[in-house]
Amino acid sequence: MRYILFFLPILLLCNRGISQHKGAIHISSARFCTGDDPGWKGPSFDDSSWKNIIPGKVWQSQGYPDYHGFAWYRVHFILPSSMKNNAHWKDSLRIFLANVNDVDETFLNGVKIGQTGSLPEDAGGYVSKWPYTRSYHLPVAHPSIRWDKENVLAIRVYDGGGTGGIFMGSPFIDILERTDGLTIRTNSDSIRYEPATAAMPVKIINRFNTVIKGTFAYTIHDISSGKTYTTNSINLQLSPFGEKQVWVNTPHKDGIRCNYRFTETGTGLQITDTLSLPYLLTPPTPDAPRINNAPVLGVRPGHPLLFRIAATGKAPLTYHATGLPEGVVLDTGTGILTGIISLKGNYTIQLTVNNKYGAARQSFLVKAGSLLSLTPPMGWNSWNCWGLSVSEEKVKSSAQALLDKGLAGHGWSYINIDDGWQAAQRTTSGKLLPNNKFPDIKGLGDWLHTHGLKFGIYSSPGTITCGGYLGSLGYEEQDAALYAQWGVDYLKYDWCSYDQVVLNDTTTAAYKKPFFVMQQALRRHNRDIVYNLCQYGMKQVWQWGPSTDAQSWRTTEDIEDTWQSLYDIGFHQHALYPWAGPGKWNDPDMMIVGQVGWGESLHPTRLTPDEQYTHVSLWCLLSAPLLIGCDISKLDAFTLNLLTNDEVLAVDQDTLGKQARRIIYTPQQQVWVKELADGSKAIGIFNMDTKYRDIAISWKALGLPAAQRVRNLWTQKDLELIKEGYKARIPPHGVLLLKTK
Template identity: 60%
Template sequence: MKDAMTGCMKHGWYVVLMICFALPAMAQHPDALILKEAAFTTGDSLQWASPGYSDQHWKRIKAGEVWQSQGFPDYHGYGWYRMKVVIPRSLKQQAAWKDSLRIYLAHVNDVDETWLNGVRIGQTGSFPHDIGGYVSKWPYIREYHIPAADKAIRWDAENVIAVRVFDGGGTGGIFMGTPYVDLLRKIDGIRLTLPEDQIIFSDKKTALPVRLTNLFNTTVKGTLRSDIFDLAAGKKISSHMQTMILTPESKGAFIMEAPHRAGIRLRYCFTETATGHQLKGELEVPYLQTPAPAPAPRINSAPVYGVSPGTPVIFKVAATGTAPLHYHASGLPEGLMIDSTNGVITGVIKQAGNYRIGVTVTNVLGVAAQSLLLKAGGTIALTPPMGWNSWNCWGLSVSEDKVKSSAQALLDKGLADHGWNYINVDDGWQQPQRAADSSILPNGKFPDMKGLGDWLHSRGLKFGMYSSPGPLTCGGFLGSYRNEEKDAATYANWGIDYLKYDWCSYDQVMPADTSLETFIHPFRVMQQAIRKYPRDIVYNLCQYGLREVWKWGPQVDAQTWRTTEDIDDTWESMAGIGFGQYPLEKYARPGNWNDPDMMIVGQVGWGENLHPTRLTPDEQYTHVSLWSLLAAPLLIGCDISRIDTFTLNLLTNDEVLAIDQDTLGVAAGRRIATAHYEVWVKPLADGSKAIGIFNKDRQYRHLTVPWKDINLSAKPRVRNVWTQRDLGVIPVAYTVDVPPHGVVLLRCSE
């Protein structure tokens, strides 16, 4: 990281990769040269990097949109962009700091290699032909810096920027931003952040550790003005002014106080003394809504659980309360037992049937009781799976140590006490070659997969695995193509409880026939293989909603299926996916769940340089609320060992999670939709309804929801689910101020 940011100062280097994701790139300067259009072609030839190559026969496309939306809907593999721009010498002459030219390419899905006038200036990720094989870097911003004195730059003449891209699956190419060229300013190396793990919350105040960082290898002097605003009240609360001298690659910090409530913003402006250039921005201050768990015992498990007769049972009673807790279960069917110290029920049920079990949890302060319906039949995942997946934080760098670290944190930080129990290893665990008998083997990062499974099971956690029906996974590792039987046997031996089966490279081997059965076939093959073994394995079809998978997923005995492309930690991605689930609610039911992808809260990063999610706190409340209303699988994607207070509070509201885990198994439907807000309603098993009022604007909205417009009685009893407070009987309509991109989540009973 350090070398990447200082490389633009070392003129012995052609180029470096700018910070990606963790610290977003600065917006282009007013004199930036915008690269809106590119010549594009599929295929691969290094001749296309030459500035003299004629690309007149190539297609012209927008430079900042994936190629699938521009006439190449089903293409994956190599593609090339060529962008031409005259770079005037005045760009350098008029610059206050004449150090480095910046070439900004936004995001690239998945790997890029970039040239300027035939000179290779950088690469991010690894191509399939590289030593070590394909390594995707799709989340990374591509920003290359070139010394302004470098001879590769043609001042006052046409320059050709050639970008070679490899897309291993999903969408491909340059996206999420328009490329541009400009000259760096010193202010571009300055970042202001609020480290989430250092924020201190009290009842009325929040202590904010404001951090200013200089990422460049040069001294920057300036003045920082920081203002605390209350957006709901429309007024400034406090200000802070400080002169700062930031030496090369240094940090400055101070503490500000803010009210502990919604709608508080930190607005800042750093003005560089020498030039007057300014860095301006705004950060939403986190606030906690979920009350701390009571010291008396409380059982938080869903009151129904599905198993298959003859398969191992691993069920952890989720409960909170002051330790130590003691667990007891009456009416357990023959073959099952409960560990009184940790609440883990294990064993095998031999006979099919419905078993009503009385579960109690006690401590010195009292007793909590729950009636658990254990349904030993043909349906599993009677409520959506909840747990953790390695991809959004570790990507292909996942290892046994990292998995165990997050699993142990799931237990130590109490998430398992709220129902989070799956630990899923995503892509990057496979060896490059199979064993002599064609068995799949884990690589050196996973020395003992069966041992890892046993370790998880002994703690009441479930074990998930990842593969692909194609020859290779999305990360370029071995898939299950033509080895499904062997892989199913291996998974059963390892004790796998969840299989994410990712489409990835299957389109490279699928028949030319594009009938629906062609798309279904590879998933049916694996279904038949894993069902031969006496294990309940939740089967997740990860194929991005192709051919309306929600309509045929149950045919291949899938419990969950992805309905969308991959999510990332932006409002545009999360909101587009979440609100885009309408009208799929009719396809969700106990044992079958629409999957809008994993959670993007906490520290994420997809493999390297983890960073706090770019979602604001209110956007995160929207994220968790919407996914719970949708009855979606809830899979945390952050590094749990580094989880901060806000994120932990966000993920441990049992009343919110109970909406997701409701035994009726009905997903919310959209009842009101305008340009500014939406209202979603989910029927619940006890006859009440969960209601999400979502503000899609970037400003506060004063909203009124008439009960009749969402088919509610005129005088419902209303409870705020996030704050866990009863609001009483509210007749006719509900009126509330909703924060920007925020939500009010209610539970209403007749």
Template identity: 55%
Template sequence: MKNNALAILLLCSFVMARAQNGKYISLNNARFSTGDNPDWKNKDFADQTWRDVKVGEVWQSQGFPDYHGFAWYRIHVKIPAALKSNSVWKDSIRIFLAHVNDVDETYFNGTLIGKTGGFPNDKGGYISKWPAVRNYCIASSNPLIKWDGENVIAVKVYDGGGSGGIFMGSPFIDMLEKFDGIEFSVSAIQFLAGQKAKRTLTLFNRFNTVISGDLRYRVVDEMYGKTISRQVIRIKVNPFESKKFILFLPHREGIKVYYDFKELSSGKAKSFTEVAPYLLTPAELLNPILNGPLVIGVHPGSPIIYKIAASGQKPMIYAVDNIPAGLSFDAKTGILTGIIDIAGNYKLILRVKNNIGSDKKELTIKIGAKLALTPPMGWNSWNCWGLNVTEEKVKSSAKAMVQSGLADYGWNYVNVDDGWQAAERSPSGKLFPNSKFADMKELGNVLHAAGLKFGIYSSPGAKTCGGFLGSLGHEKVDADTYTAWGVDYLKYDLCSYSDNTAGDTTLFAQQKPYKVMGDALKLQHRDIVYSICQYGIRDVWKWGKAMDGNLWRTTEDITDTWASLRDIGFSQADRSAYASPGGWNDPDMLIVGQVGWGENLHPSNLTPYEQYAHISLWSMLSAPMLIGCDMSKLDAFTLNLLKNREVIALDQDTLGKQAIRTVNTGGIQVWEKKLSDGGLAIGVFNLNDKYCRYNLRLTRKKNAVNIIRDVWIQKDIKKNVGSISLQVAPHGVKLLKITGS
């Protein structure tokens, strides 16, 4: 039995604990203390004076808003023997702890049952394992388990920055059943002719035993509540075997598929539900269309790199009229480079043509005091690679940005997040990259040659969130180094700086480190967009611009769940007054495509409805848009989501207004955004779990002609009306532009 239990413990990491079995035990509450003491792991330690907290919520929301470092949870739980007697397999208990940020050791009645990541004082140093799931199994015969008695699960946590603790899930204990070995996976959807789509479902058996049962699936039109098709298939899956099944689905909004596998011996079922992806953005046109912002900001005397963004059939011929003195233009690549020393507004005419047609537009280069006159757009390594980022992955991502055509729509920043720094500085204090990056200056040159911008990451503390060297005491040296490397963007992440404030949470203490680096950046003869990342502490949106910030994080880290997207995105309603050209509220990076934070790379857990709402809301908020996915795995749906020029234009609108919320009732929110062309963007968001119909009333001037355009499908849908009835998907959006009113 001992050997079998070991096998189950090893396999438990594969089990996706999204649903509990039978009479599960919820682990809702714990006793909690900051700090670290090895005695706290012991079952009989007296913790009665500790604070009670909820398990499954970050400790920052439970009275520890600025705390980062070591902390312990002690969960007292009675495990009834009936939990085992009522199960079928009776082999092992499962302890599901959801996500732990960033490192943990977990003890059961004083015995270590698992460790994930590395603590700062470990031999290998700090290794963050965000966002790995903690999922442990113990053989039911193990004497550690006190059946019908009290047990203590003690979890030692180290948080290196951002959210801390056990969260993003509902921890529980249950008995492992055979059907837990079944894992569902779906392929990237293929969109076929005739409004059809092809989906491949794969069933994996992760256990070393035969599993037999019935696979059922049902296809439903969620908008109208109608079942389109259903099927039941009896299958046997051998140990570690996989089986594939092909489904053909209608290609339209509202198609939902319910899968479940009912294991024969236990009669228990594992379920999986998905909303089938659907494309709204029309197919790309072959004739050339100029995209990207209509204005850029540059400091006098700073180098300019600007790539004309134009979609359409290649090859193309690029041209620019009215090129100012100091700039040169490469007609083959479409890249403008050079330096303008004299302040002023310089208006250029961009032209592009191919064998099918041509396009032109005016670009204004504003040489003056402001950078980031529209929100930055590009890619950041964190949500995909986490601390596993490498030079090869960055270069590959930049190449994919160009080859996928995203660069043709204005996506141009390529930002290296945490994990690039060497372990030690030179004797003079200079910072170098670690062995994963051969030459940062050469990396910058490669990006610039492609017309892309180079972003980098640091912290005002001694250490970054990932435990690498920060900039504390070396701000000017690091700023000089970034300039030498050709860096265009700096994300400056608070992390360990709080170790230096000794509990000082005053406004001055929050501002000081960002002022120091801001001053260092101002001394550079290079424009480096300054991203202040400190999670919204002390209302950073009210003072970020005074620190010379160009964008400032207003929230904790986002994750690919509806709860995270909803809580972060829709909490921005009181901040519109603080966003304008040169300074933007930043609700964190995009969570579409394949994400994983360095491990467990997976398609975003957001439904297609939620992904459309995500991009729509960020565009309405005039938020920075940084893709966070694996750029080598961009599927048709994600590309279609990121290549809608009209949605992007709302985000990049030169007026720079953040939308305001005008309606918030019954789970419906309406956000309105004034545009530079006199139009009005309106987002109608449905926060409910079911389709909702909403009647949007419009203000019209007498005798005015108004045109209502659906921005996602790029089509005028109504005109000369005072209202429009909208059917909005659950957690979805209708994004409109009103002109002529």
């Protein structure tokens, strides 16, 4: 019966990337070489001249910044028989490789033991499976295993674009145990919040076809004060594939942690971890109307205009406008502006939104000229949740949820389909078609437009995309015409396989060329399509991106839902502030809050609540495009709280368009300051430490006058007149976001 377990999904430890078992072999280093040779899989191959690399981090961050294609890892290790002799279950050797970007073929002592994804030479060609966790299991008597001798694990990796290699976890080798079938997680969408308390459900899930008995013990404590609130222990019996739910009552504030331990009765093996409990800072949206969109819009004369006024308040709302330019109309029931402005110029419109609780007004400037995206785009992208499994149904579900949960009223407007929508072949005339997951992609775009939302699409300047779908090389004119026909409003153009075009030509001109080609194709159509260059910051794209008519450009490799990734990407944007401004935005990648998964099973982001407040605050200070990456239909109260704070979002959407500058930098703290259009400053004070810190700043050090009126943007509360400087106690990896007045 136990051998059936080899084929079951092992989710808990794979997702967290750790081993719970004594004697596990942790793979902290490997020999590494780019290129490809079948002889590299064998145990006798001499790899002593290869460089060392850390598995668990993409190779682009370890000295191979622009490399894509094949590479190999080789790990030498002694496999002691004591590992199986000391185990409780003695039948399965587990080789956990975390995630691999994009495809792996794995060998133990020259014998192939697993493959995830399809390689370019496989039948059907390259298919990326980069979000899938690699965890290969072998019977302990498998002939490839050499007990008490040296073993060689060889991993052949193919990276089709973006980041490459073994990443997002710490690889290890151990023996599978009964507790490896357990997943323990919070059910965040069911947390009940009160002003002072919260009730959180914790689920213990059995993924194995066997009964598991044990004790679940937990302690609730405050890491800020050191106070312990609750200690409890519960005996549980989990049926095969069953689950139990435990309600945990906690204070509703920052700094609350739940330390838990599950002890399996038969073996004494334990699972331990700490949960950081979410807390809400954003006040409830008032009943009276508010207009939340940026007060400026860029359009091109003669092109269709579509804009949904972002307003909140108790329904029903009615919308009014005076000073509309000729050719533009307002739907007073939905707040959607449509039409065409024929002549270049600046047009000031007075907007009013009413309900029975009052009225909100805004002076709204439409600039009909050459610039689009006068403030950073805000919306949703399918990649971080659905990956290549994206479908029309899933896109429409998230779009409907964006409307139903009120996000459109806070300025979120783009719905962008990422990789995975294209058919396998073009027509004989070269026309690109959607695959069967998108039976009516134009109809989807029309539906989005009917609701005042913008429609985004994805392609690559190479022959194939990062996920192995058709790219645009040689078909740029046809594809641009197709996008215009479908009513596309946003194009993400991802470098991916264009490596195979430039080959050894590393000149900046060669890297610019494909983006100029698509620019010219897009410009032949009377449609405003926001153009995003996704090429990971190569050749200092922020310096030449505007010359390709792009409105934003990726400055980094792909982001992951970890603090290390957030730190490496977000906090290393400090030198790029000179190149941000209206119509030109540095893009540090999509947001990693909520339920993410990249097409595998969705999981709550691994960022703590404090790290998520930091994430949103930093992206707004950076004037970054804000693209939600989670499944909006499963949006919990905490994530909704993060995404609907209009005063925080206004920092991102400020019309001056300046990116914050890093003023103070130490290993323990950073302070970033952003100039705003009204003459005030937004100030982000970040605790980079893993414990609470009292952080003091002086106004003088920030270049500010000696006395400041300050507002806390997350709580939306004014503070008293503060002289000299400010001192605050900030959570680990947390933030205080202020605005001077």
